[in-house]
Amino acid sequence: MKPKSTDSTRDPYDELPYCAFPVEWTAPERLALASLLHGGPRLPLERYRVLELGCANGANLLPMSWYRQHAEFTGLDSSARQIALANDSRDKLGLNNLHFVHGDFRSAVDQLEGPYDIIMAHGVFSWVADDARDAMLEMCASLLTSEGLLYLNYNAHPGWTVRGMVRDFLLQQTVGASSLKERAELCREISARVISPLKEHEHAFTKLMANEFTLVINQSPEYIAHEYLSPANRAYWRKEFFDVLQRFGFSFVADADFNSMSNRITESYADLMKLSDLDDSAAGDSADLMCYRQMQSPVLTHSPLTSSPCTLEEFSNLFIVSKLVPVDDKGEHPTFRGPSGEDIEITHHRFSEILKGLQPIWPRGRRIASLFTDVAEVRESLEYMLSQQLIELRCVEPGDFNVSPEPLNELEISLRNISTSPWHRMDAPETATGPD
């Protein structure tokens, strides 16, 4: 029997809804911090409005709005089935500060009541056709407040090129499968078959490809369908991305994941790149290539960006958070265990005392001003520790929102087997509330 081809007129997200999850660095406080520390606009965190474009089943907005009852949230998506799932969850939680709208970027602007202080679109920019992308950006330009923040993420050249090869290969090999789900399952079978004959001592390129195919094998059919088999999925060069954004009047503020070590080349390599004759864009592309960075998550604002650096008062008002565990007090300087199990010696006595005091109250933090008498003196060291992920800084303390996680987490566990904390992290349930 000849296989039927997939119905090309049906919305693929209606056929097979996406497996969306909360995205930690889209939390409003995180975006506000990225902007503050890079001289961008200051978000009004006491009261604000958020719009998520391409919100799928609402997995990101449901926990965000649950804990942040002082703010208003709206999600827009063109898949009727996903919006129905999102509305069902919203109703179960009785959330009055969250609304979902079914509509397409190309026509939905009149269904939305702007302006919004934050507009976010995770997993959308690279995954839609150019006309939908442009309509989305036009909508952002008209609905964002003048001091608002736009968060986007996109698949980035040159790092994504290898994944793009795997996508092209899987698209070719699975033509004619009868449904999107079967096609995605076939991708897993083919990936397993491709890597099964490999021996331990293979060429470095073969190992790289094997790693990519292993990722496919470990993904859900929903993810494979919309990442590898989506009709649109393209990577952008950094310059290409900013040229598009400039057309709609946006300029770059910061990377939303600016202090994440993943996908980052060593500092010394980045410094050497800056010293070479390459301009910023070429140096960035080179670093991205060498660390195999596949995705970028920029925060933008209306152009022109007039940079106003974070003042000492603003910095002093931030919260400092650390989970470095003290392990040895006997040597000349105390040693702490870092996030990846590495040992770190802290030479500054006051710092080590503060870190010891912060670890037991994690995931909560304390205001910098309450811990240091001379913040100007320690600011550079704190910024360095932040860049090394030894501490976190926060504009507000989500632990103070005082909202019980239980009904939310029960629903999340039943739907996605996750539970999101007030810090917008997918934590194990016992860490979701934090210590008293």
Ligand SMILES: C[S@@+](CC[C@H](N)C(=O)[O-])C[C@H]1O[C@@H](n2cnc3c(N)ncnc32)[C@H](O)[C@@H]1O
């Ligand atoms: C790859 S999914 C990302 C979902 C979610 N933001 C995440 O990252 O987990 C892309 C989403 O964009 C939505 N979408 C695609 N084209 C759209 C359009 N033209 N208008 C509105 N939503 C669209 C899809 O329905 C889908 O839910």
